[in-house]
Amino acid sequence: MTGDETAADETADVVLVPELYVGYPDVAFGGYVAGVLAERADAAGVKTVRVDFRGPVPVGVPVRIAGTADGGVELGDEGRPPLATAVLTELDLAVPAAPGWAESVAAAESFRTAPPPGLVDCFGCGLDRTPDRGLRQHCTPVPGRSVVACGWTPDPALADPDGLFPPELVWGALDCPGNWAGLLLGTQRAGAMTASLTATLLRPVAAAAPHISYAWVRSESGRKHTLGMALATADGELCAVGEALWLDPRQSPPA
DSSP: OOHHHHSOBOGGGEEBOOTTSBSSTTBBOHHHHHHHHHHHHOTTSOSEEEEEEOSOOBSSSOEEEEEOTTSOEEESOTTSOOSEEEEEEOOOOOOOOOOOHHHHHHHHHHHHHSOOTTOOOOTTTOTTOOTTSOOOOOOEEOTTSSOEEEEEOOOGGGSOTTSBOOHHHHHHHHHHHHHHHHHHHSOOOTTOEEEEEEEEEOSOOBTTSOEEEEEEEEEEETTEEEEEEEEEETTOOEEEEEEEEEEOOOOOOOO
16 A cells, blocks of 8 residues: 555645545544544653544545644634644543453454444444455454453554554544444444544554454443543553543434
């Protein structure tokens, strides 16, 4: 794959998300966008970052990125409400132990054998995405645990020259598991959107090494669903942790 296909163009304070990184149709994959903004907000890569989404980010279209007075960054046209913002923050998250590798692989196979309804061609969890063109976060509930999980191996085609998964793709690997936790363990409805994503990256993620993604429901209230997510090695060592707020689509009033 060429660099143009796999990296956001951030020249001249503009971000252009390649069409490879689509979530819902014509909308950039939220986890990837969050990771791009997080890198700008936390240049040293040692802090927790919260990204709030206020509108859909397009793919294949240059979008302005700029610093903010609070030390964060925003994405969107000057003089208009931003599409997304990122700020340094703190994350107080109790993380359950990772499921075992075998049961995480079984959960992923269950997803592929009996796919949930409403799947789209999402970079994070699209069923028809090959490993070199998607993250394949195919999470389903783990028997006896209040988590969804999947066992997967980051593909070297998506890695950087050092064989490591870029931070924006680590953020991406946290996004879809939260959605599946809300849908399969909670009351979240199909078509929900990521309203915010907060993450801390704890250690590098090596491509070609097995990893476990898992997520759980933290709280729910009406349209709002707060999910916890984690990415671990096959031995259960945490690589990244996060929290997401997903919002159900608004229901149309009765005719």
